[in-house]
Amino acid sequence: MRWRLVMAWLLAGSAGPAWAGQLVVRVSDSGGHAVGDAVVSLMMAATASDPAPRPVTRYVDQRNETFIPYVQVLHPGDRVVFRNSDGTRHHVYSFSEAKAFEFLLRPGESSPPLTLDKTGLVAVGCNIHDHMIAYLLITSGQALVTPPQGQVVFEHLPPGHYTVKVWHPQLRPGQVQPSVEATVAEDAPAHAEFALSLIPDPRGFADREHLDY
Structure with a gap:
Protein backbone atom coordinates (compact mmCIF):
# COMPACT_ATOMS: atom_id res chain seq x y z
CA MET A 1 0.00 0.00 0.00
CA VAL A 39 -0.74 47.35 -20.17
CA VAL A 40 0.62 45.72 -17.02
CA SER A 41 3.91 43.86 -17.51
CA LEU A 42 5.99 41.64 -15.22
CA MET A 43 9.70 41.08 -14.93
CA MET A 44 11.15 38.63 -12.44
CA ALA A 45 14.39 39.55 -10.64
CA ALA A 46 16.10 36.31 -11.75
CA THR A 47 14.58 33.45 -13.66
CA ALA A 48 15.26 31.12 -16.54
CA SER A 49 13.80 32.36 -19.79
CA ASP A 50 10.39 30.91 -20.63
CA PRO A 51 9.87 29.22 -23.99
CA ALA A 52 8.43 31.51 -26.65
CA PRO A 53 4.63 31.19 -26.89
CA ARG A 54 3.15 29.70 -30.03
CA PRO A 55 2.35 32.46 -32.55
CA VAL A 56 -1.31 33.45 -32.83
CA THR A 57 -3.36 35.71 -35.08
CA ARG A 58 -5.10 38.70 -33.50
CA TYR A 59 -7.69 41.03 -35.02
CA VAL A 60 -8.21 44.79 -34.93
CA ASP A 61 -11.71 45.76 -36.07
CA GLN A 62 -12.85 49.12 -37.37
CA ARG A 63 -16.37 49.97 -36.27
CA ASN A 64 -18.04 53.36 -35.79
CA GLU A 65 -14.74 54.90 -36.97
CA THR A 66 -13.00 53.34 -34.00
CA PHE A 67 -10.22 50.76 -33.75
CA ILE A 68 -11.30 47.89 -31.51
CA PRO A 69 -9.48 47.09 -29.31
CA TYR A 70 -7.76 50.36 -28.48
CA VAL A 71 -4.75 48.57 -26.93
CA GLN A 72 -3.59 45.02 -27.57
CA VAL A 73 -0.62 42.95 -26.35
CA LEU A 74 1.16 40.63 -28.77
CA HIS A 75 4.39 38.62 -28.87
CA PRO A 76 7.08 38.46 -31.56
CA GLY A 77 5.88 36.15 -34.31
CA ASP A 78 2.20 36.91 -33.77
CA ARG A 79 0.15 38.15 -36.69
CA VAL A 80 -2.48 40.87 -36.82
CA VAL A 81 -5.36 41.32 -39.27
CA PHE A 82 -7.17 44.65 -39.69
CA ARG A 83 -10.85 44.29 -40.52
CA ASN A 84 -13.12 47.07 -41.83
CA SER A 85 -16.66 46.64 -40.47
CA ASP A 86 -17.63 50.24 -41.31
CA GLY A 87 -19.53 51.53 -44.32
CA THR A 88 -16.65 53.81 -45.30
CA ARG A 89 -13.06 53.27 -46.45
CA HIS A 90 -10.17 53.25 -44.00
CA HIS A 91 -6.48 53.79 -44.73
CA VAL A 92 -4.73 51.96 -41.88
CA TYR A 93 -1.05 52.78 -41.39
CA SER A 94 1.86 52.97 -38.98
CA PHE A 95 5.30 54.59 -39.22
CA SER A 96 6.48 52.88 -36.01
CA GLU A 97 10.00 51.51 -35.84
CA ALA A 98 8.75 48.13 -34.63
CA LYS A 99 6.53 47.75 -37.73
CA ALA A 100 5.67 50.10 -40.59
CA PHE A 101 2.77 49.29 -42.94
CA GLU A 102 -0.30 50.64 -44.70
CA PHE A 103 -3.54 49.07 -45.92
CA LEU A 104 -6.37 50.72 -47.85
CA LEU A 105 -9.49 48.83 -46.81
CA ARG A 106 -12.91 49.16 -48.41
CA PRO A 107 -16.06 48.35 -46.41
CA GLY A 108 -16.09 44.65 -45.51
CA GLU A 109 -12.45 44.06 -46.44
CA SER A 110 -9.66 42.69 -44.24
CA SER A 111 -5.93 43.14 -44.56
CA PRO A 112 -3.60 40.19 -45.18
CA PRO A 113 -2.08 38.85 -41.93
CA LEU A 114 0.80 41.08 -40.83
CA THR A 115 3.62 39.36 -38.91
CA LEU A 116 5.01 41.34 -35.98
CA ASP A 117 8.59 40.17 -35.63
CA LYS A 118 10.11 42.82 -33.33
CA THR A 119 9.35 43.98 -29.81
CA GLY A 120 8.18 47.55 -29.37
CA LEU A 121 5.17 49.83 -29.54
CA VAL A 122 3.23 50.19 -32.80
CA ALA A 123 0.97 53.25 -33.00
CA VAL A 124 -1.78 52.70 -35.59
CA GLY A 125 -3.79 55.43 -37.30
CA CYS A 126 -6.18 56.01 -40.18
CA ASN A 127 -5.03 58.40 -42.90
CA ILE A 128 -8.68 59.30 -43.64
CA HIS A 129 -10.02 59.67 -40.07
CA ASP A 130 -7.50 61.39 -37.81
CA HIS A 131 -9.38 60.61 -34.60
CA MET A 132 -8.83 56.85 -35.08
CA ILE A 133 -5.91 55.59 -32.97
CA ALA A 134 -4.85 52.17 -31.68
CA TYR A 135 -1.73 50.66 -30.12
CA LEU A 136 -0.07 47.27 -30.47
CA LEU A 137 2.45 46.52 -27.73
CA ILE A 138 4.76 43.69 -28.78
CA THR A 139 6.61 42.13 -25.88
CA SER A 140 8.50 38.92 -25.16
CA GLY A 141 7.46 38.96 -21.50
CA GLN A 142 4.26 38.54 -19.52
CA ALA A 143 1.75 41.34 -20.00
CA LEU A 144 -2.00 41.84 -19.66
CA VAL A 145 -4.36 44.67 -20.64
Missing part, protein backbone atom coordinates in the same frame (compact mmCIF):
# COMPACT_ATOMS: atom_id res chain seq x y z
CA ARG A 2 2.82 2.38 0.89
CA TRP A 3 4.50 2.07 -2.51
CA ARG A 4 1.20 2.99 -4.18
CA LEU A 5 1.02 6.18 -2.12
CA VAL A 6 4.61 7.01 -3.03
CA MET A 7 3.93 6.45 -6.73
CA ALA A 8 0.81 8.63 -6.59
CA TRP A 9 2.80 11.41 -4.93
CA LEU A 10 5.54 11.19 -7.56
CA LEU A 11 3.05 11.27 -10.42
CA ALA A 12 1.28 14.27 -8.94
CA GLY A 13 4.60 16.07 -8.59
CA SER A 14 5.55 15.37 -12.19
CA ALA A 15 2.24 16.69 -13.55
CA GLY A 16 3.41 20.30 -13.46
CA PRO A 17 4.95 23.11 -11.39
CA ALA A 18 4.30 23.03 -7.65
CA TRP A 19 3.82 26.80 -7.33
CA ALA A 20 0.50 28.58 -7.41
CA GLY A 21 1.62 32.18 -6.92
CA GLN A 22 -0.83 34.91 -7.85
CA LEU A 23 -0.44 38.66 -8.39
CA VAL A 24 -3.44 41.02 -8.47
CA VAL A 25 -2.78 44.43 -10.06
CA ARG A 26 -5.22 47.34 -9.86
CA VAL A 27 -4.89 50.48 -11.99
CA SER A 28 -6.80 53.70 -11.34
CA ASP A 29 -6.48 57.36 -12.30
CA SER A 30 -5.63 60.26 -10.00
CA GLY A 31 -9.33 60.56 -9.12
CA GLY A 32 -9.58 56.94 -8.00
CA HIS A 33 -11.52 55.73 -11.05
CA ALA A 34 -10.66 52.35 -12.58
CA VAL A 35 -8.53 52.56 -15.74
CA GLY A 36 -8.95 50.20 -18.67
CA ASP A 37 -6.57 49.73 -21.61
CA ALA A 38 -3.48 49.85 -19.38
CA THR A 146 -6.73 45.93 -17.96
CA PRO A 147 -10.48 45.70 -18.66
CA PRO A 148 -12.75 48.66 -17.76
CA GLN A 149 -12.70 47.44 -14.14
CA GLY A 150 -8.98 48.26 -14.02
CA GLN A 151 -7.76 44.95 -12.58
CA VAL A 152 -5.73 42.04 -13.94
CA VAL A 153 -4.59 38.82 -12.26
CA PHE A 154 -1.40 36.94 -13.11
CA GLU A 155 -1.75 33.25 -12.23
CA HIS A 156 0.67 30.35 -11.62
CA LEU A 157 3.71 32.54 -10.97
CA PRO A 158 6.94 31.17 -9.49
CA PRO A 159 7.49 32.65 -6.01
CA GLY A 160 9.94 35.52 -6.02
CA HIS A 161 10.45 39.23 -6.48
CA TYR A 162 8.92 40.99 -9.49
CA THR A 163 9.08 44.41 -11.06
CA VAL A 164 5.60 45.44 -12.18
CA LYS A 165 5.30 48.16 -14.82
CA VAL A 166 2.27 49.84 -16.35
CA TRP A 167 1.86 51.72 -19.62
CA HIS A 168 -1.15 53.60 -20.94
CA PRO A 169 -1.50 55.62 -24.16
CA GLN A 170 -2.83 58.57 -22.17
CA LEU A 171 0.06 58.89 -19.73
CA ARG A 172 1.19 62.51 -19.57
CA PRO A 173 4.04 63.29 -22.00
CA GLY A 174 7.45 62.96 -20.39
CA GLN A 175 6.12 60.93 -17.48
CA VAL A 176 8.41 58.08 -16.41
CA GLN A 177 6.74 54.70 -16.85
CA PRO A 178 5.33 53.83 -13.41
CA SER A 179 6.70 50.71 -11.72
CA VAL A 180 6.51 49.00 -8.32
CA GLU A 181 8.12 45.96 -6.70
CA ALA A 182 6.03 42.97 -5.63
CA THR A 183 6.87 39.72 -3.85
CA VAL A 184 4.89 36.64 -4.88
CA ALA A 185 4.52 33.75 -2.43
CA GLU A 186 2.72 30.42 -2.61
CA ASP A 187 0.41 30.89 0.35
CA ALA A 188 -1.38 34.20 -0.39
CA PRO A 189 -2.03 36.49 -3.38
CA ALA A 190 0.30 39.45 -3.82
CA HIS A 191 -1.11 42.88 -4.70
CA ALA A 192 0.13 45.94 -6.57
CA GLU A 193 -1.66 49.23 -7.21
CA PHE A 194 -1.09 52.15 -9.57
CA ALA A 195 -2.65 55.62 -9.68
CA LEU A 196 -1.98 57.19 -13.09
CA SER A 197 -2.07 60.81 -14.16
CA LEU A 198 -3.75 60.69 -17.58
CA ILE A 199 -4.55 63.18 -20.32
CA PRO A 200 -8.05 63.15 -21.92
CA ASP A 201 -8.93 60.45 -24.42
CA PRO A 202 -7.73 61.75 -27.82
CA ARG A 203 -9.93 59.53 -29.97
CA GLY A 204 -12.73 61.97 -30.66
CA PHE A 205 -16.43 62.15 -30.21
CA ALA A 206 -17.60 58.51 -30.01
CA ASP A 207 -19.40 57.34 -26.83
CA ARG A 208 -16.82 54.66 -26.01
CA GLU A 209 -18.56 53.41 -22.86
CA HIS A 210 -21.30 51.97 -25.07
CA LEU A 211 -19.19 50.47 -27.85
CA ASP A 212 -19.12 46.67 -28.04
CA TYR A 213 -15.49 45.81 -27.27
Whole structure:
Protein backbone atom coordinates (compact mmCIF):
# COMPACT_ATOMS: atom_id res chain seq x y z
CA MET A 1 0.00 0.00 0.00
CA ARG A 2 2.82 2.38 0.89
CA TRP A 3 4.50 2.07 -2.51
CA ARG A 4 1.20 2.99 -4.18
CA LEU A 5 1.02 6.18 -2.12
CA VAL A 6 4.61 7.01 -3.03
CA MET A 7 3.93 6.45 -6.73
CA ALA A 8 0.81 8.63 -6.59
CA TRP A 9 2.80 11.41 -4.93
CA LEU A 10 5.54 11.19 -7.56
CA LEU A 11 3.05 11.27 -10.42
CA ALA A 12 1.28 14.27 -8.94
CA GLY A 13 4.60 16.07 -8.59
CA SER A 14 5.55 15.37 -12.19
CA ALA A 15 2.24 16.69 -13.55
CA GLY A 16 3.41 20.30 -13.46
CA PRO A 17 4.95 23.11 -11.39
CA ALA A 18 4.30 23.03 -7.65
CA TRP A 19 3.82 26.80 -7.33
CA ALA A 20 0.50 28.58 -7.41
CA GLY A 21 1.62 32.18 -6.92
CA GLN A 22 -0.83 34.91 -7.85
CA LEU A 23 -0.44 38.66 -8.39
CA VAL A 24 -3.44 41.02 -8.47
CA VAL A 25 -2.78 44.43 -10.06
CA ARG A 26 -5.22 47.34 -9.86
CA VAL A 27 -4.89 50.48 -11.99
CA SER A 28 -6.80 53.70 -11.34
CA ASP A 29 -6.48 57.36 -12.30
CA SER A 30 -5.63 60.26 -10.00
CA GLY A 31 -9.33 60.56 -9.12
CA GLY A 32 -9.58 56.94 -8.00
CA HIS A 33 -11.52 55.73 -11.05
CA ALA A 34 -10.66 52.35 -12.58
CA VAL A 35 -8.53 52.56 -15.74
CA GLY A 36 -8.95 50.20 -18.67
CA ASP A 37 -6.57 49.73 -21.61
CA ALA A 38 -3.48 49.85 -19.38
CA VAL A 39 -0.74 47.35 -20.17
CA VAL A 40 0.62 45.72 -17.02
CA SER A 41 3.91 43.86 -17.51
CA LEU A 42 5.99 41.64 -15.22
CA MET A 43 9.70 41.08 -14.93
CA MET A 44 11.15 38.63 -12.44
CA ALA A 45 14.39 39.55 -10.64
CA ALA A 46 16.10 36.31 -11.75
CA THR A 47 14.58 33.45 -13.66
CA ALA A 48 15.26 31.12 -16.54
CA SER A 49 13.80 32.36 -19.79
CA ASP A 50 10.39 30.91 -20.63
CA PRO A 51 9.87 29.22 -23.99
CA ALA A 52 8.43 31.51 -26.65
CA PRO A 53 4.63 31.19 -26.89
CA ARG A 54 3.15 29.70 -30.03
CA PRO A 55 2.35 32.46 -32.55
CA VAL A 56 -1.31 33.45 -32.83
CA THR A 57 -3.36 35.71 -35.08
CA ARG A 58 -5.10 38.70 -33.50
CA TYR A 59 -7.69 41.03 -35.02
CA VAL A 60 -8.21 44.79 -34.93
CA ASP A 61 -11.71 45.76 -36.07
CA GLN A 62 -12.85 49.12 -37.37
CA ARG A 63 -16.37 49.97 -36.27
CA ASN A 64 -18.04 53.36 -35.79
CA GLU A 65 -14.74 54.90 -36.97
CA THR A 66 -13.00 53.34 -34.00
CA PHE A 67 -10.22 50.76 -33.75
CA ILE A 68 -11.30 47.89 -31.51
CA PRO A 69 -9.48 47.09 -29.31
CA TYR A 70 -7.76 50.36 -28.48
CA VAL A 71 -4.75 48.57 -26.93
CA GLN A 72 -3.59 45.02 -27.57
CA VAL A 73 -0.62 42.95 -26.35
CA LEU A 74 1.16 40.63 -28.77
CA HIS A 75 4.39 38.62 -28.87
CA PRO A 76 7.08 38.46 -31.56
CA GLY A 77 5.88 36.15 -34.31
CA ASP A 78 2.20 36.91 -33.77
CA ARG A 79 0.15 38.15 -36.69
CA VAL A 80 -2.48 40.87 -36.82
CA VAL A 81 -5.36 41.32 -39.27
CA PHE A 82 -7.17 44.65 -39.69
CA ARG A 83 -10.85 44.29 -40.52
CA ASN A 84 -13.12 47.07 -41.83
CA SER A 85 -16.66 46.64 -40.47
CA ASP A 86 -17.63 50.24 -41.31
CA GLY A 87 -19.53 51.53 -44.32
CA THR A 88 -16.65 53.81 -45.30
CA ARG A 89 -13.06 53.27 -46.45
CA HIS A 90 -10.17 53.25 -44.00
CA HIS A 91 -6.48 53.79 -44.73
CA VAL A 92 -4.73 51.96 -41.88
CA TYR A 93 -1.05 52.78 -41.39
CA SER A 94 1.86 52.97 -38.98
CA PHE A 95 5.30 54.59 -39.22
CA SER A 96 6.48 52.88 -36.01
CA GLU A 97 10.00 51.51 -35.84
CA ALA A 98 8.75 48.13 -34.63
CA LYS A 99 6.53 47.75 -37.73
CA ALA A 100 5.67 50.10 -40.59
CA PHE A 101 2.77 49.29 -42.94
CA GLU A 102 -0.30 50.64 -44.70
CA PHE A 103 -3.54 49.07 -45.92
CA LEU A 104 -6.37 50.72 -47.85
CA LEU A 105 -9.49 48.83 -46.81
CA ARG A 106 -12.91 49.16 -48.41
CA PRO A 107 -16.06 48.35 -46.41
CA GLY A 108 -16.09 44.65 -45.51
CA GLU A 109 -12.45 44.06 -46.44
CA SER A 110 -9.66 42.69 -44.24
CA SER A 111 -5.93 43.14 -44.56
CA PRO A 112 -3.60 40.19 -45.18
CA PRO A 113 -2.08 38.85 -41.93
CA LEU A 114 0.80 41.08 -40.83
CA THR A 115 3.62 39.36 -38.91
CA LEU A 116 5.01 41.34 -35.98
CA ASP A 117 8.59 40.17 -35.63
CA LYS A 118 10.11 42.82 -33.33
CA THR A 119 9.35 43.98 -29.81
CA GLY A 120 8.18 47.55 -29.37
CA LEU A 121 5.17 49.83 -29.54
CA VAL A 122 3.23 50.19 -32.80
CA ALA A 123 0.97 53.25 -33.00
CA VAL A 124 -1.78 52.70 -35.59
CA GLY A 125 -3.79 55.43 -37.30
CA CYS A 126 -6.18 56.01 -40.18
CA ASN A 127 -5.03 58.40 -42.90
CA ILE A 128 -8.68 59.30 -43.64
CA HIS A 129 -10.02 59.67 -40.07
CA ASP A 130 -7.50 61.39 -37.81
CA HIS A 131 -9.38 60.61 -34.60
CA MET A 132 -8.83 56.85 -35.08
CA ILE A 133 -5.91 55.59 -32.97
CA ALA A 134 -4.85 52.17 -31.68
CA TYR A 135 -1.73 50.66 -30.12
CA LEU A 136 -0.07 47.27 -30.47
CA LEU A 137 2.45 46.52 -27.73
CA ILE A 138 4.76 43.69 -28.78
CA THR A 139 6.61 42.13 -25.88
CA SER A 140 8.50 38.92 -25.16
CA GLY A 141 7.46 38.96 -21.50
CA GLN A 142 4.26 38.54 -19.52
CA ALA A 143 1.75 41.34 -20.00
CA LEU A 144 -2.00 41.84 -19.66
CA VAL A 145 -4.36 44.67 -20.64
CA THR A 146 -6.73 45.93 -17.96
CA PRO A 147 -10.48 45.70 -18.66
CA PRO A 148 -12.75 48.66 -17.76
CA GLN A 149 -12.70 47.44 -14.14
CA GLY A 150 -8.98 48.26 -14.02
CA GLN A 151 -7.76 44.95 -12.58
CA VAL A 152 -5.73 42.04 -13.94
CA VAL A 153 -4.59 38.82 -12.26
CA PHE A 154 -1.40 36.94 -13.11
CA GLU A 155 -1.75 33.25 -12.23
CA HIS A 156 0.67 30.35 -11.62
CA LEU A 157 3.71 32.54 -10.97
CA PRO A 158 6.94 31.17 -9.49
CA PRO A 159 7.49 32.65 -6.01
CA GLY A 160 9.94 35.52 -6.02
CA HIS A 161 10.45 39.23 -6.48
CA TYR A 162 8.92 40.99 -9.49
CA THR A 163 9.08 44.41 -11.06
CA VAL A 164 5.60 45.44 -12.18
CA LYS A 165 5.30 48.16 -14.82
CA VAL A 166 2.27 49.84 -16.35
CA TRP A 167 1.86 51.72 -19.62
CA HIS A 168 -1.15 53.60 -20.94
CA PRO A 169 -1.50 55.62 -24.16
CA GLN A 170 -2.83 58.57 -22.17
CA LEU A 171 0.06 58.89 -19.73
CA ARG A 172 1.19 62.51 -19.57
CA PRO A 173 4.04 63.29 -22.00
CA GLY A 174 7.45 62.96 -20.39
CA GLN A 175 6.12 60.93 -17.48
CA VAL A 176 8.41 58.08 -16.41
CA GLN A 177 6.74 54.70 -16.85
CA PRO A 178 5.33 53.83 -13.41
CA SER A 179 6.70 50.71 -11.72
CA VAL A 180 6.51 49.00 -8.32
CA GLU A 181 8.12 45.96 -6.70
CA ALA A 182 6.03 42.97 -5.63
CA THR A 183 6.87 39.72 -3.85
CA VAL A 184 4.89 36.64 -4.88
CA ALA A 185 4.52 33.75 -2.43
CA GLU A 186 2.72 30.42 -2.61
CA ASP A 187 0.41 30.89 0.35
CA ALA A 188 -1.38 34.20 -0.39
CA PRO A 189 -2.03 36.49 -3.38
CA ALA A 190 0.30 39.45 -3.82
CA HIS A 191 -1.11 42.88 -4.70
CA ALA A 192 0.13 45.94 -6.57
CA GLU A 193 -1.66 49.23 -7.21
CA PHE A 194 -1.09 52.15 -9.57
CA ALA A 195 -2.65 55.62 -9.68
CA LEU A 196 -1.98 57.19 -13.09
CA SER A 197 -2.07 60.81 -14.16
CA LEU A 198 -3.75 60.69 -17.58
CA ILE A 199 -4.55 63.18 -20.32
CA PRO A 200 -8.05 63.15 -21.92
CA ASP A 201 -8.93 60.45 -24.42
CA PRO A 202 -7.73 61.75 -27.82
CA ARG A 203 -9.93 59.53 -29.97
CA GLY A 204 -12.73 61.97 -30.66
CA PHE A 205 -16.43 62.15 -30.21
CA ALA A 206 -17.60 58.51 -30.01
CA ASP A 207 -19.40 57.34 -26.83
CA ARG A 208 -16.82 54.66 -26.01
CA GLU A 209 -18.56 53.41 -22.86
CA HIS A 210 -21.30 51.97 -25.07
CA LEU A 211 -19.19 50.47 -27.85
CA ASP A 212 -19.12 46.67 -28.04
CA TYR A 213 -15.49 45.81 -27.27
